[in-house]
Amino acid sequence: MVESHEAQRQIMFEVNSFTCPAYGKFCNDAQRHATLRLEVELRNWRSCFVSYVSAQKAYIEALDGWLSKFILTDTIRYSRGISSIAPDRAGTPPLVVICHEWHTTLSRFPYKRVPFTMRNFNRSVRVLWLKQGEEQQQKRKVDGLAKELDKKATAYKRAENKVIETKLLEHRPEQDARQRMEQLSERKEALSALRRRVEVEKARHHHCMRDTHDVTLNGFKIGLASMFEALAEFSRDSVALYEDLLARSGPKEGPEKAASAAAIEQQPCPAAVEAT
Numbered sequence: 546m547v548e549s550h551e552a553q554r555q556i557m558f559e560v561n562s563f564t565c566p567a568y569g570k571f572c573n574d575a576q577r578h579a580t581l582r583l584e585v586e587l588r589n590w591r592s593c594f595v596s597y598v599s600a601q602k603a604y605i606e607a608l609d610g611w612l613s614k615f616i617l618t619d620t621i622r623y624s625r626g627i628s629s630i631a632p633d634r635a636g637t638p639p640l641v642v643i644c645h646e647w648h649t650t651l652s653r654f655p656y657k658r659v660p661f662t663m664r665n666f667n668r669s670v671r672v673l674w675l676k677q678g679e680e681q682q683q684k685r686k687v688d689g690l691a692k693e694l695d696k697k698a699t700a701y702k703r704a705e706n707k708v709i710e711t712k713l714l715e716h717r718p719e720q721d722a723r724q725r726m727e728q729l730s731e732r733k734e735a736l737s738a739l740r741r742r743v744e745v746e747k748a749r750h751h752h753c754m755r756d757t758h759d760v761t762l763n764g765f766k767i768g769l770a771s772m773f774e775a776l777a778e779f780s781r782d783s784v785a786l787y788e789d790l791l792a793r794s795g796p797k798e799g800p801e802k803a804a805s806a807a808a809i810e811q812q813p814c815p816a817a818v819e820a821t
Contacts, residue, residue: 547784550777557770560762572684572757577677584670591663598656609648612641643794650786659779662772669764676760680753687750690743697739701732 708725 546780547777550773550780554770554773554777557766557773560766572677572680572754574681577674577681580670580674580677584667584674587663587667587670591660591667594663595660598654602651605644605648605651609644612644639794643790646793647790650789654786655782656779658775659772662768662775666764666768666772669760669768673757673760673764676753676757680750680757683746683750683753687743687746690739690746694736694739694743697732697736701729701736704732705729 708729
């Protein structure tokens, strides 16, 4: 797991761009729903990780307490949930010593950085979800204004054609014709103002799209890289913890056993004695 998480971290550090079939396209409801689901799964992942560590601590705490009470003859007192058995206490069974060391080490085990980075990345995903919502809202605004512009442009064109036809076919007073032209000019100015507004809102929409892209790139690059780095560190420390426990639980030869073995090696072989 250490190698896997380190490889994942390195991959995210090397990400400099975000391209996919949806890149450069408008955010839709399906994408926003996927972001929301990712946020939910990240919260669940963090909860499972914390539960995993808590379960280990609860298990070894219960085991250490049980061994202390039912195997040792002395009354063991507890301080802050950790048994006060001295690891090198004379006559203490090795199993009790190992469980006590396991409990003590695990109670101080540095694991909080993992849920911390998971929570930070989850916040980045929430920001992305909000940015996608802003982008969608701006897109709806642009679409509404564009539809209004098309409608008013069509109406203006009809009014303009009508004025031209009236001017050619009918003979009306000059004042009436001037009034029609002034009204047409006002409508044209309003149409131009609406067209400029549409362009401004389109620019804002593209800015929202850029913000969404930047949040996606930076949030995933920094958030995932930090999270994988914390997971790699946690895995590395876990391996060291259990390797140390295995080393402590390995067979050890006491001084008396070692001296006895040395004495046996120094004795002559019976077959060699008979041969002499």
